[in-house]
Amino acid sequence: MRLDPLSRVGLLQGTLDLLILRTLRAGPAHGHAIAKHIQRTSEDLLQVETGSLYPALHRLEAKGWITPSWELSKKGKRARFYRLTPLGRKQLAAEQSKWEAFSRAMGLILNPVDQEAR
Amino acid sequence: MNSFFRKLRWLAQRSDKEAELRQEIQFHLEEEAERCQEDGLAEEEAQWAARRELGNVALVAEDTRAEWGWTRLEQLARDAGYGLRQVRRNPGFSAVAIATLALGIGGSTAMFSAFDAVLIRPLPYAEADRLVMIWDDMGREGRPGHMPAPAEFLEWRRHNTVFTDIAATQAGDATLSGDGEPEEVPARKVTWTLWSVLGVQPMRGRVFTEDEDNKGVRLVVISHGLWQRRFGGSPRIIGRKISLNDEPYEVIGVMPQGFYFMPSRDIDIWMPASFPPWMRTNFGWHNAQIVARLKQGITLEQARKSMAALSLQVTAKDFRGPHSVVVNLLREEMTGKTQTALIVLLCASAALLLIACVNLANLLMSRGAARATEVAVRTALGAGRGRLIAQFLTESLVLAGLGALAGLALALPAMRFLERLVPEAMGAARLTLDCRVLAFSAAVAIAAALIFGLAPALRGSRVAPQAGLRDRGRGATGPRSHWFPYSLIMVETALAVVLLTCGGLLLQTFEHLRNTDLGIRSEKLLTFEMPLFRYKEFDRRVPFINAQLDKVRAIPGVINAGAINRIPFTNAAHATFYRLEGQSSNAVPGQVALIRNMSRDYFATVGARLREGRFFDASDRKSDSPVAIISEPLANRHFPGRSPLGQRLKFGELNDKGYWYTVVGVVKQIRESGVLEDARPAIYRVFEQCDQVNERLSTGIVVRTAVEPTSIISSVRQAIWSIDRNQPVARIRTMEEIVDRQLATSSQSTALLGAFALLALLLASLGLYGVLSYAVTQRINEIGVRMALGATSSQILFSFGKRGLALTLAGLAIGLVLEAMASRLMTSLLYGFRPDYVPTVTAVSLILLAVAALACFVPARRASRVDPVIALRNE
Numbered sequence: 001m002r003l004d005p006l007s008r009v010g011l012l013q014g015t016l017d018l019l020i021l022r023t024l025r026a027g028p029a030h031g032h033a034i035a036k037h038i039q040r041t042s043e044d045l046l047q048v049e050t051g052s053l054y055p056a057l058h059r060l061e062a063k064g065w066i067t068p069s070w071e072l073s074k075k076g077k078r079a080r081f082y083r084l085t086p087l088g089r090k091q092l093a094a095e096q097s098k099w100e101a102f103s104r105a106m107g108l109i110l111n112p113v114d115q116e117a118r
Numbered sequence: 119m120n121s122f123f124r125k126l127r128w129l130a131q132r133s134d135k136e137a138e139l140r141q142e143i144q145f146h147l148e149e150e151a152e153r154c155q156e157d158g159l160a161e162e163e164a165q166w167a168a169r170r171e172l173g174n175v176a177l178v179a180e181d182t183r184a185e186w187g188w189t190r191l192e193q194l195a196r197d198a199g200y201g202l203r204q205v206r207r208n209p210g211f212s213a214v215a216i217a218t219l220a221l222g223i224g225g226s227t228a229m230f231s232a233f234d235a236v237l238i239r240p241l242p243y244a245e246a247d248r249l250v251m252i253w254d255d256m257g258r259e260g261r262p263g264h265m266p267a268p269a270e271f272l273e274w275r276r277h278n279t280v281f282t283d284i285a286a287t288q289a290g291d292a293t294l295s296g297d298g299e300p301e302e303v304p305a306r307k308v309t310w311t312l313w314s315v316l317g318v319q320p321m322r323g324r325v326f327t328e329d330e331d332n333k334g335v336r337l338v339v340i341s342h343g344l345w346q347r348r349f350g351g352s353p354r355i356i357g358r359k360i361s362l363n364d365e366p367y368e369v370i371g372v373m374p375q376g377f378y379f380m381p382s383r384d385i386d387i388w389m390p391a392s393f394p395p396w397m398r399t400n401f402g403w404h405n406a407q408i409v410a411r412l413k414q415g416i417t418l419e420q421a422r423k424s425m426a427a428l429s430l431q432v433t434a435k436d437f438r439g440p441h442s443v444v445v446n447l448l449r450e451e452m453t454g455k456t457q458t459a460l461i462v463l464l465c466a467s468a469a470l471l472l473i474a475c476v477n478l479a480n481l482l483m484s485r486g487a488a489r490a491t492e493v494a495v496r497t498a499l500g501a502g503r504g505r506l507i508a509q510f511l512t513e514s515l516v517l518a519g520l521g522a523l524a525g526l527a528l529a530l531p532a533m534r535f536l537e538r539l540v541p542e543a544m545g546a547a548r549l550t551l552d553c554r555v556l557a558f559s560a561a562v563a564i565a566a567a568l569i570f571g572l573a574p575a576l577r578g579s580r581v582a583p584q585a586g587l588r589d590r591g592r593g594a595t596g597p598r599s600h601w602f603p604y605s606l607i608m609v610e611t612a613l614a615v616v617l618l619t620c621g622g623l624l625l626q627t628f629e630h631l632r633n634t635d636l637g638i639r640s641e642k643l644l645t646f647e648m649p650l651f652r653y654k655e656f657d658r659r660v661p662f663i664n665a666q667l668d669k670v671r672a673i674p675g676v677i678n679a680g681a682i683n684r685i686p687f688t689n690a691a692h693a694t695f696y697r698l699e700g701q702s703s704n705a706v707p708g709q710v711a712l713i714r715n716m717s718r719d720y721f722a723t724v725g726a727r728l729r730e731g732r733f734f735d736a737s738d739r740k741s742d743s744p745v746a747i748i749s750e751p752l753a754n755r756h757f758p759g760r761s762p763l764g765q766r767l768k769f770g771e772l773n774d775k776g777y778w779y780t781v782v783g784v785v786k787q788i789r790e791s792g793v794l795e796d797a798r799p800a801i802y803r804v805f806e807q808c809d810q811v812n813e814r815l816s817t818g819i820v821v822r823t824a825v826e827p828t829s830i831i832s833s834v835r836q837a838i839w840s841i842d843r844n845q846p847v848a849r850i851r852t853m854e855e856i857v858d859r860q861l862a863t864s865s866q867s868t869a870l871l872g873a874f875a876l877l878a879l880l881l882a883s884l885g886l887y888g889v890l891s892y893a894v895t896q897r898i899n900e901i902g903v904r905m906a907l908g909a910t911s912s913q914i915l916f917s918f919g920k921r922g923l924a925l926t927l928a929g930l931a932i933g934l935v936l937e938a939m940a941s942r943l944m945t946s947l948l949y950g951f952r953p954d955y956v957p958t959v960t961a962v963s964l965i966l967l968a969v970a971a972l973a974c975f976v977p978a979r980r981a982s983r984v985d986p987v988i989a990l991r992n993e
Binding site for chain 1: 138139141142143145146148149150152153171172173174177178181182184185186
């Protein structure tokens with residue numbers, strides 16, 4: 001199912017970092033692949049602004065959560081691959097549980113009906 | 119922290135990093151284009167789609183670079199570069215600014231180095247802030263800090279409850295002989311407790327024990343300096359026998375480098391005090407300095423109370439009646455008056471720096487107006503106010519940095535001069551630009567940049583671009599209000615007034631001290647000491663001294679020579695009780711006089727003045743009816759309005775032993791105990807009649823010369839050695855050196871404060887000149903209009919001159935009020951002298967007004983010479 005671009009969701013502040021870290025948990029990837037992966041996995045609901053993707057990648061690198069290396073892509077071209085560092089893995093876990101708590105709280109408030117039905 | 123280092127590494131591999139980023143983005147574009155092609159777009163279209171998807175490539179790259187965290191740094195570097203260019207472009211302005219700052223920063227840096235060395239740097243003892251010194255409070259004798267007796271020390275040590283332990287030290291003469299020329303070494307007799315009280319350990323060997331101290335075992339601990347100098351740092355020094363005063367002593371310890379203790383940093387030998395039995399019970403024998411360590415949790419106040427009570431109890435049966443004690447912190451004892459001098463001078467240097475900053479603020483402010491166009495352009499191009507302020511402040515920092523560098527160059531020679539301010543009791547005679555001092559000057563530079571740069575930056579950055587650009591070419595814009603520069607002028611004038619007045623007061627005091635009647639003529643007088651441990655017996659000592667004096671007198675250029683047991687101005691010790699014939703013994707406790715023994719020619723040699731009677735002469739030989747000469751104050755005390763000649767007196771406490779001395783002369787008072795000390799009554803005897811006296815094992819020699827006194831030193835040595843090849847000669851100094859050394863704190867603080875004050879006056883008048891010049895430039899049109907309308911040039915001159923003088927008068931008034939507060943801080947530097955404020959204040963006011971009038975006159979005259987035609991053509 002493909003949605004109209006208008007109904008795509010803009011990213012909440014700060015969530016891009018989390019998405020990148022989560023994406024890299026599956027293994028090293030280059031910037032383009034990360035963007036496409038986020039887009040695909042969210043069923044095209046989330047459109048990553050490429051303009052903010054690279055600053056975000058370099059920011060995470062500066063924080064030491066991911067580390068880059070030049071490797072050959074599937075098509076044999078040199079690409080800058082990023083992989084999660086142990087520190088980044090820890091950060092991901094922390095961010096993820098924070099996010100889950102937050103989204104659960106949001107859910108509880110926004111869907112009180114479900115609660116009554118239970 | 120990790121991420122900081124990572125960023126730092128990135129900074130180093132900067133161009134690699136740029137290339138990588140380009141590649142990374144390029145790869146992204148290609149990848150996206152390929153994907154689009156797969157979606158069915160044509161190749162070129164796909165490439166365009168990829169670009170659209172990514173957005174502005176340059177912007178993405180820039181945003182990414184921003185994450186590398188160098189933007190701020192780059193801006194700073196750019197601003198600093200710009201600042202340096204500004205410095206080069208305005209050499210005149212920059213030279214004035216840097217020179218002004220160099221004076222301010224250099225002055226405070228040098229002062230801080232001395233302040234740090236004397237007052238901040240930890241003393242070389244464990245927890246030195248708990249160390250105190252204890253003195254007898256002999257209020258009745260007008261000397262609060264009297265040396266305690268070893269007998270008192272023993273009692274205090276036994277009974278006190280406030281100290282972990284107490285130690286006593288006494289003066290000790292030591293002539294080190296064997297292995298080379300005999301050498302008089304500064305030595306100190308100390309109790310075995312000294313090391314534990316100070317909390318110090320020798321670097322080699324050990325210190326002596328209670329048992330060794332009590333038994334009088336001949337042991338010494340030596341200084342690191344002596345070990346290196348005399349024994350070449352030999353590792354086998356411990357256990358070595360050395361010869362002190364011709365007696366064998368064993369070296370058992372070497373103190374670490376940098377260790378020193380009262381009363382002088384020069385002390386090289388510490389030997390056991392080993393009080394003889396009679397000294398342990400004699401409460402009249404005051405010759406010890408006492409240091410003690412406060413118990414944990416005991417305050418200075420508690421110790422004072424407790425020790426006062428204990429002392430009253432201990433001395434309850436003293437024949438003079440009980441006395442209390444004074445307890446002071448060790449550091450205060452060590453620094454003495456230097457502390458006040460340093461505080462005053464540090465404040466003065468800070469005031470000078472402040473004046474320099476105020477001047478610069480004004481200069482920058484007027485330059486800011488000239489740069490309004492530049493600011494307007496920048497603002498129009500999108501520079502935020504914060505960015506502009508940052509730029510201005512960076513420029514100020516560049517100036518301050520250059521000023522600090524120049525200041526350090528000035529500070530170094532100043533520090534050589536300041537070294538003489540470090541008290542003799544303290545170590546670190548050499549002041550260095552160590553990291554503490556450098557950190558201080560860096561901090562001062564930054565603070566200065568903020569002080570002089572902030573106001574101009576805030577003002578200069580507030581230009582509406584429209585107005586700024588429209589006024590292009592007219593130069594002056596910006597706020598027209600003058601209150602800010604004018605109040606700055608008042609501040610600096612006031613500060614200059616305070617410095618000038620304080621300097622004036624110190625100068626008056628110094629003049630007073632220098633003109634104090636010393637009782638002798640100190641010029642062309644050479645002094646030295648001859649240790650006499652090899653001539654202990656009276657019958658050998660006196661002829662030996664006289665033979666030496668004859669030899670010295672025979673040297674060409676020598677007018678006369680005399681000997682005295684203590685060189686004048688150098689020693690407050692050696693006082694004794696006396697009793698006049700006919701007095702009851704009740705009078706004795708209040709009668710203490712310094713006592714000095716001398717050769718017959720001594721008074722004539724030093725140029726003492728006789729009030730009545732005679733000096734000693736050849737008729738005064740060993741006899742049962744000896745004679746004495748007394749000082750004028752003593753004569754006035756006991757024989758007001760009549761002659762004391764022929765009266766008799768006796769020394770000692772209450773015993774009936776001893777000769778009666780007949781007064782044969784009254785000499786004008788000589789300040790035996792020190793140039794700055796209160797004069798004490800004194801009694802003089804001649805060596806030939808001192809056979810009963812337990813004489814000190816050293817004598818002072820004074821030589822009156824017709825030539826420069828230092829030029830005969832080697833001949834004097836030869837003369838002495840011609841009689842006894844092994845006779846040591848020690849502490850060769852001219853009398854003027856001795857006097858100068860004692861006036862050093864006064865003369866140096868006067869010179870320094872005077873220099874600060876004159877610089878402050880110069881800077882303040884430059885500031886006044888600058889502000890008025892600027893006002894004239896700014897109002898050139900107005901002046902033109904006024905002159906066109908018929909104002910005479912004298913009216914214009916008057917209107918500008920009036921403003922300058924009004925500012926000066928306001929500054930003068932504020933300054934005098936501040937001075938009234940500041941002078942309280944200085945009282946102890948005035949040595950009890952009460953200078954007359956009126957001449958100083960009058961002189962300062964006149965000088966200030968004269969200089970200010972000149973500073974006003976030049977720009978005011980320029981204003982009055984304005985040609986209205988030219989001025990208005992500018993419009």
